[in-house]
Amino acid sequence: MLSATDIHADLAGTPILRGVSLTARPGQITMIVGPNGSGKTTLLRALTQDLPYRGRVLLDGADIAALPGWELATRRAVLPQASRIAFPFTVLEIVRLGLIAAATPAPGHRASEALARVGLAGFEGRFYQDLSGGEQQRAQLARVLAQVWDPVGPDGARWLFLDEPVASLDIGHQLEVMEIMADYARAGGGVVAVMHDLNLTAIHADQVLLMQDGRCLAAGPPAAVFTDAILSAAYGCTVRVNATPPAPATFVLPHMARRAG
């Protein structure tokens, strides 16, 4: 279980997180949503020690601040928002970097397996910087998956921390990535993701943390958090949940999309 208590964090002297608490359980998908600048990404970065924070973050009972980096790396993997890489690595080489952290040597085909999982089978020999933004994001996801391939290890659950994993993906690939997250959680792993898309969050999240201005505005299952009143207050506009537009309008909901094959 991941439990964060009263997390505070500042960026350049400005308080960004003002006392956020969060609990995430293995076997579930926990999603962090909120308007721009509400501190979603900062919260994920604090939970993964990417920036200094005040408060306590416990991973399966142990304070992460006291765990050595190599041990944490065998238990959790982190997908950053956008990644630019300095040198001409091939996609295979990037995914194999995820295996550095593995406690036991991974089989030789693991990297290709991870690439196939994110829909990039056959991309091994391509150069990372020749990929489109969405493909780069999925290649990074493959690297992260390769790092904690088995959702449950001998010493407990493995964790995925994902910062906007579907941000630059089309609807088909969004569904694919959401399925990966759902499968990982179903198999016993923990998933914590920062999300922008409220519909995808409503479909897949077990628990939602809605942030506003560095604080938790509401937390709970999507049905409890995504109400007209709460969302309208959070996003500063009038939002109506589960309402369809009048007849001639066109709308596309991920709820009604299914992956081919």
Place this chain on the structure above:
Amino acid sequence: MATADNSPTRDFVAGDRQGRARRVMLGLVALLLVTSTLSLGIGASGVSLWSVLGQIARAEAVAPREALILFDIRAPRLALGLLVGAALAVSGAVMQGLFRNPLADPGLVGVGAGAGLGAITAIVLGGLLPLALQDVVGFYLVPLAAFLGGWLTTLFLYRISTSRGRTSVAVMLLGGIALGALAGAVSGVLIYMADDAQLRDLTFWGLGSLAGATWDKVLVAGPLIALVLVVTPFLAQSLNALALGEGPAAHLGIPVQRMKTISILTVAGATGAAVAVSGGIGFVGIVVPHLLRILTGPDHRYLLPNAALLGAALLVGADMIARSVIAPAELPIGIVTATLGGPFFLWILLRNRSLLDL
């Protein structure tokens, strides 16, 4: 239909360049052996390596003049060339990995100038040290000072160009140029203060050449460079992970802060030692790693040893050309590396523009 492939390793996987990197490594070892042998055999005196080897093989006494030229002039020069070439190329590769930028080169961003300032300070002001201390450091004073100068410059450069785990390339390049200019200015003042004997030392040192190589110089630079060459392979996977950024590298379990400190010390050690004995030869640190990245990819597990091999071979080869083109006089080796390396480098850049995404 596709079948499950469970055979372990060996099989060709697209995008896996480890096999090619190993073959290139073998080729580079061969190249290094050839250039080293040629370098021992070629020189203004016309002494033949084979005739000396023949004399040794027949258990005859080697002629004193030939022995002197071979063992006290050419051999130390070869050893120094190998050491300096390997040091320049490896420190370039490590610095580029550390700054996550193919433009970071100790010579380009002021580390060479910082090391030079250290060396000049030691030459000009070394006499002011208490005699007891002078005895202790002995002729290690100049390389130690060069190492210190290089280390402080690298450290300072990393501090100013990195904030919150992000290294700004613009700040690094501009800061490096500023630091280089500053070091150059202070060096100028020191040269102005130097007396005649020191000036002769400085001129000799500043030529950027392997001329005047002695076993003493090899002993001065050798241990530091050897230490660096032993340490760098342990940095390889960390530098690979660092290519993803400092945060992602930490999430892969890499002790980022420690590896950065070791990298900086490594760069400073290799650059300082090379500058102290050769006066700073440009171009090797940026061309060699670039060329190898295009040939075999940026995997530091192969890039670092291959860079050491190619850098050594390149410098020994360039030195051979430098001392045979206008024999018995010599060209400064920097002219040779620039004349050969410049056009070649441009050609590579133009052919592989897409691979060199900055």
